[in-house]
Amino acid sequence: MTQRFDFEALDKTLRDILGTKDDANRLKLFGGMPILLGGDFRQILLVIPKGKQQEVIHACINRSDLWQHCQLHTLSCIMQVNEYNYDDEHDTQKHSFNKWVLDVGEGKVQARCKDGEDEPTWIKIPNDYIVRSEKSPIETIVDTIFPDYTVRQEDEEHLRERAILTPQNDDIEQINKHMFKKLHGATMTFKSSDEICKGSTDNIEQHHAYPVEFLNKLNFPGVPPHKLKLKIGQPIMLLRNLSPSAGMCNETRLIITDFQKFVLQARIITGSHVGKMPRSTIRSPFKGH
Structure with missing residues (x-):
């Protein structure tokens, strides 16, 4: 989420500082100091106020000359969704969901424009990954993720393997209130x-x-x-x-x-x-x- 210009400025600064002890460090990347970067382009990119897609991509570090000197290590396992059941058997449905999430992050899922937008930013979620609500949406998602919550609220294994993620704090507050009432x-x-x-x-x-x-x-x-x-x-x-x-x-x-x-x-x-x-x-x- 950091602009490439910040990394380039850090590179020049470390070359100047470490070059005072050894002139050879002025010719080395980051003055010869190992630098570890953590992040995932598939999750959250940096923020360019009112910037379009090409402006955001241009500001990323992989558009800098420094990127060719980086050794890239990729992650391919989604830790939030375990692909195995309690009996250690492989769950094909969970594997399919994990693969779809990775495909979304890598841009392999076709996107489309909506409401006259210039850039395609909308994707279609498969029906298998959608919970249909015939009653309250909050009650439906709670019953789906935490079945028999009133009876199994002391089952730590049951709670450990499940979680509800929401993009907004207001949704979190409503879900917490709903589940709080079920607690003894x-x-x-x-x-x-x-x-x-x-x-x-x-x-x-x-x-x-x-x-x-x-x-x-x-x-x-x-x-x-x-x-x-x-x-x-x-x-x-x-x-x-x-x-x-x-x-x-x-x-x-x-x-x-x-x-x-x-x-x-x-x-x-x-x-x-x-x-x-x-x-x-x-x-x-x-x-x-």
Whole structure:
């Protein structure tokens, strides 16, 4: 997602810096320093404001002279969709879906224009990959991905193998509310802090400009809402790398096991630390009620 001009500037900068010790480094790529780049052109490209397809492609690093010196390693396995069943037998339907997703990313699926657009950006999804909704769309997708959720909500293997992805936070909130009602147990409500920073020099003016009611309505991506409702046994996901050695990495899924004052206790259900309780105490920035 980084423009090629940034990499070219980094190349020139490292040549100048490392060339002060050895003039031969001025002739080497990135001054002779190994550079590792991570990303996938099939997922997310860089953003060119109001730019067309050719402008976006022209700004990618594979259009730079540096690209011919790169050694490319490709990924061909979609980890989100396991192609094997519980009995380790190959699932042809999952394999077909994975192949279709890769074909979409590589541009092998024919696209078409819509509503007078200049560039073909729309593709047709096969009927086999579409869930038909005869009732509420949210209830349909939940029942399809998590069948018998009310009965199997304590089955960690059942929860570990499934997930619902949505492009918008509003959809996530509606799905979470729907599944939250199906969970057993009492509800614990955590409220966020609703005060202006005491260290601000304009604290008095800001206090009147940003009342508590306004602060409680703020909702940012990646940040919990003002009122966060949780239950024991509820699956949660970690969004920060807190302690990789203890399995506390980004996107690690856990099950809430207990509530304490400003502290959530949970058990890891994914990764190489399945079943372990994180040793590090994680305090919640919320007030429990």
